[in-house]
Amino acid sequence: MTALREVAVVGAGAAGLHAVEALRRAGYDGRLTLIGAETEPPYDRPPLSKHLLGGQWQPDRLALRAPQALRELDLDLRLGVRAERLDRQGRAVQLADGHRVRCEAVILATGVRPRRLPGAEAPLAGAHVLRTLADALALRDELRPSVRLLVVGGGLLGAEAAATAVGLGAEVTWLVSTAAPLAAVLGTETAALLAGLHREHGVRIRQGVARAVTERHGRATGVRLADGSHVAADAVLMAIGSEPATEWLADSGVPLDDGVACDAYCAAGPGVWAAGDAASWPDPRTGRRRRLEQRTNATEQALHAARNLLAGPDSARQPYDPVPYLWTDQYGLRVQAYGSPGDADRFEVVDGSLTERRFAAACARDGLLRGAVGIACARALRGQLRAQLAAHGPWPPGAQ
Structure with a gap:
């Protein structure tokens, strides 16, 4: 040492x-x-x-x-x-x-x-980010039945906040910049499943590019979009990356x-x-x-x-080569993902089914396993699929 x-x-x-x-x-x-x-x-x-x-x-x-x-x-x-x-x-x-x-x-x-939209670079009542404990408590104070919450950003943070807020009775609009939010992270199939869940629970998913937070009398009133339209809200959550x-x-x-x-x-x-x-x-x-x-x-x-x-400099240091892992909880379901499911162009269910909302799937590209994703199939994900990812292995297994 x-x-x-x-x-x-x-x-x-x-x-x-x-x-x-x-x-x-x-x-x-x-x-x-x-x-x-x-x-x-x-x-x-x-x-x-x-x-x-x-x-x-x-x-x-x-x-x-x-x-x-x-x-x-x-x-x-x-x-x-x-x-x-x-x-x-x-x-x-x-x-x-x-x-x-x-x-x-x-x-x-x-x-x-967290990144902020123009118009809300400085603190503005009703305009929120979600990174710290103080951020979460400030947003929680706004969430009540019928409040209009606009969630800007199509990533996991925006998805989780939208699911939580609609569960509290808020009227939630989720503004995303792509037709398939979460696809880059979880893959197209899993992203479509989650988008359907959001709609089932009353979240309005709207596609558009936010340009700035609007305000009146020192409080956020919504977001102006790139096409010139305006989405009105009582509170805005900026979940646009970091x-x-x-x-x-x-x-x-x-x-x-x-x-x-x-x-x-x-x-x-x-x-x-x-x-x-x-x-x-x-x-x-x-x-x-x-x-x-x-x-x-x-x-x-x-x-x-x-x-x-x-x-120490004279000892054999070990390179860092992780198998990335993330999870997200939405509407009582836990989605787990290893590797990079969004980089794949082949999606193969190896256990369960999408319709049951219980599955494990391999996500491959160019004959290599790039990721794995699933719901309520932790054993299948942690077993063969994670091991195959760690070994940089082919898909299907045994293929040359």
């Missing part, structure tokens, strides 16, 4: 927490600082758009660790303060409160920032390319590592850079970065 005595982890979300835990489990006993911009201790984000937004959970249920477990990590825990600059030469992180945290090595896990929160690294010398540009081992330079939503790395399969905004990746990549950090 390397002889480091001062390590800092910037970002106190899931990736940051798992990084500090991995360092301690591996025997690192030096000073360990965890820095987070939010005032809350590390909490889980996936329930924000579901259990918390729907009111089934209260904020305390989101905590990733009990206070005692955090104390046992013996952290210098800095919450509610942003990192402003990484001084690589001086081996320190400059904080917004004026303090400097010395560190011989640093793991960058600052996550992402960008890596890396602006504070601009003059640090850390390479940035759609996030912190790491090598195959999660390193972004001597003493600098990255993990989670803000980290990009070369995919061993394609050679192209990839960045995953997925909860499972935050955990796995943080563990990997921590292990490689401690391995």
Whole structure:
């Protein structure tokens, strides 16, 4: 193990927490600082758009660790303060409160920032994003029977929020820019199934491109579309994607390319590592850079970065080659996906059926398995299909 005595982890979300835990489990006993911009201790984000937004959970249920477990990590825990600059030469992180945290090595896990539409770049009543606990609570306060909610964005976050809101009695319009929302993530067949579920539950799906949030007397009134039309609403949720929160690294010398540009081992330079939503790395399969905004990746990549950090320069570091995994809960169904189902052009059900809304399917392209997706068929997905993906195997199995 390397002889480091001062390590800092910037970002106190899931990736940051798992990084500090991995360092301690591996025997690192030096000073360990965890820095987070939010005032809350590390909490889980996936329930924000579901259990918390729907009111089934209260904020305390989101905590990733009990206070005692955090104390046992013996952290210098800095919450509610942003990192402003990484001084690589001086081996320190400059904080917004004026303090400097010395560190011989640093793991960058600052996550992402939600994009906003023109007209709502600054805080505007009735215009919402959904990234933090505070965001979710603010939107929850708006959701009541008959309120008109406009969800802008055809990704998983928008889909989950729409499903939750309509379940609370809101009149929901889901504005998407493509004819098949979620197809790029889950594949055409699964996306069509979910779109049908949304319509069955009363969500209005409208295709169009949002240009700006409109307002009157300091409150959002809807969204203006590219074709000049206007969609009126009492509240607007902007779920239009995100960008890596890396602006504070601009003059640090850390390479940035759609996030912190790491090598195959999660390193972004001597003493600098990255993990989670803000980290990009070369995919061993394609050679192209990839960045995953997925909860499972935050955990796995943080563990990997921590292990490689401690391995030292003379040890054999392990390249990061995950099998991406995501899930989404909508209308009482859990959809699970491995790999990249949206990159496939062949969809083959191997268990169950789409009509039953219980299936596992292989998603292939050019004779290779690219992804797997299913509902209520976890065993089939985790078994043969995941193993085939991990092996970069052909489809069908045994094909040459």
